[in-house]
Amino acid sequence: MSPHSDSGPIRGRGTDERPTGRFERLHYEPCEDADDVDPNIPGEQRRPSPPTELYRDDSRSILAYNDSPDVGFEVSINPYRGCEHGCVYCYARPTHEYLGLSAGLDFETKIFVKEKAPEMLRRELASPRWKPCVIALSGVTDPYQPAERSLRLTRRCLETLLEFRNPVAIITKSRLVTRDVDILRELARFDAAAVFVSVTTLRPELQRVLEPRAASPSTRLAAIETLSQAGVPVGVLVAPVLPALNDHEIPAILQAAARSGAREAGYVLLRLPHGLAPLFEDWLSHHFPDRKEKVLARIRDLRGGRLNDPRFGARMRGEGPFAEQIRGLFDVACRNAGLGRKQLNLSTSHFRNPAGRQLTLFDDA
Numbered sequence: 001m002s003p004h005s006d007s008g009p010i011r012g013r014g015t016d017e018r019p020t021g022r023f024e025r026l027h028y029e030p031c032e033d034a035d036d037v038d039p040n041i042p043g044e045q046r047r048p049s050p051p052t053e054l055y056r057d058d059s060r061s062i063l064a065y066n067d068s069p070d071v072g073f074e075v076s077i078n079p080y081r082g083c084e085h086g087c088v089y090c091y092a093r094p095t096h097e098y099l100g101l102s103a104g105l106d107f108e109t110k111i112f113v114k115e116k117a118p119e120m121l122r123r124e125l126a127s128p129r130w131k132p133c134v135i136a137l138s139g140v141t142d143p144y145q146p147a148e149r150s151l152r153l154t155r156r157c158l159e160t161l162l163e164f165r166n167p168v169a170i171i172t173k174s175r176l177v178t179r180d181v182d183i184l185r186e187l188a189r190f191d192a193a194a195v196f197v198s199v200t201t202l203r204p205e206l207q208r209v210l211e212p213r214a215a216s217p218s219t220r221l222a223a224i225e226t227l228s229q230a231g232v233p234v235g236v237l238v239a240p241v242l243p244a245l246n247d248h249e250i251p252a253i254l255q256a257a258a259r260s261g262a263r264e265a266g267y268v269l270l271r272l273p274h275g276l277a278p279l280f281e282d283w284l285s286h287h288f289p290d291r292k293e294k295v296l297a298r299i300r301d302l303r304g305g306r307l308n309d310p311r312f313g314a315r316m317r318g319e320g321p322f323a324e325q326i327r328g329l330f331d332v333a334c335r336n337a338g339l340g341r342k343q344l345n346l347s348t349s350h351f352r353n354p355a356g357r358q359l360t361l362f363d364d365a
Contacts, residue, residue: 014086076139144174167346228261235264243298
């Protein structure tokens with residue numbers, strides 16, 4: 001991590017840092033000439049936001065498999081690598097280090113696009129080796145980030161899933177998901193669609209610095225309402241729960257989501273894998289310096305004295321008295337709001353291969 005910058009965060013971005021990836025041998029340290037900086041101009045105003053750049057991702061497969069007992073799905077699709085929403089807490093940030101890039105600013109400004117995602121998905125579903133199961137869209141980055149408005153890769157993947165009637169569970173914090181309500185409504189007729197909308201806070205002032213390019217809290221609640229009214233099963237995720245920042249909002253978030261039409265709810269505790277911890281510490285220094293030590297102390301209480309615990313069974317919920325307190329608060333708030341726990345059941349019984357099995361003879365050759 002580069003030393004803390006006096007210039008402050010960049011407006012519209014989750015972080016201004018470009019820490020060297022854990023796989024890189026060389027470190028580049030940019031220098032700012034003090035003579036070129038006017039101290040009377042706030043850092044956010046004198047530092048323009050770098051543009052978002054899109055790159056072609058030539059991955060040869062689209063389905064990602066996992067055997068984690070924590071995430072609730074075994075197969076996922078990620079049409080995009082990196083995410084412009086800029087959520088400072090995103091556990092996926094360190095994945096950019098596999099590309100020789102930074103988990104910081106690079107993750108939210110250099111987005112890799114899997115242009116052939118729909119075609120690869122269709123080939124997978126048409127294969128005789130495919131065993132129908134729920135596919136998560138997506139397991140890492142948001143499938144409805146800004147690039148999706150024009151690229152429409154997520155929509156085309158949904159069209160393919162509808163063609164095969166393969167069930168899909170969507171996780172997003174974008175109202176753009178309502179654009180595809182026509183496909184989701186049709187999938188829902190076959191018990192093959194569910195959407196979970198992430199609502200981290202109801203306070204716009206916190207959301208703007210926590211998730212700078214994501215939808216506002218009221219917009220996410222509106223998305224829940226639109227989906228619910230269309231007959232699409234929809235739930236809410238309080239994800240992540242940030243100790244001493246948003247944990248006290250859990251009851252209010254669940255009540256608001258239930259009023260909007262959510263049926264189920266879940267939560268995930270803040271995770272800070274690899275280089276994400278120093279990024280989050282830097283963010284606290286900029287935005288909540290008076291609360292920084294309290295937040296970090298609470299996280300350590302949940303993580304056995306560390307800022308991250310990668311163990312299955314503990315990484316999503318934490319351990320210890322404070323973890324039990326959060327779990328109890330969530331359970332009571334769910335009951336009071338009339339929400340079930342995250343268990344929207346989807347069916348594979350309507351799966352079909354519309355092209356017939358002969359199609360796959362050449363696909364598999």
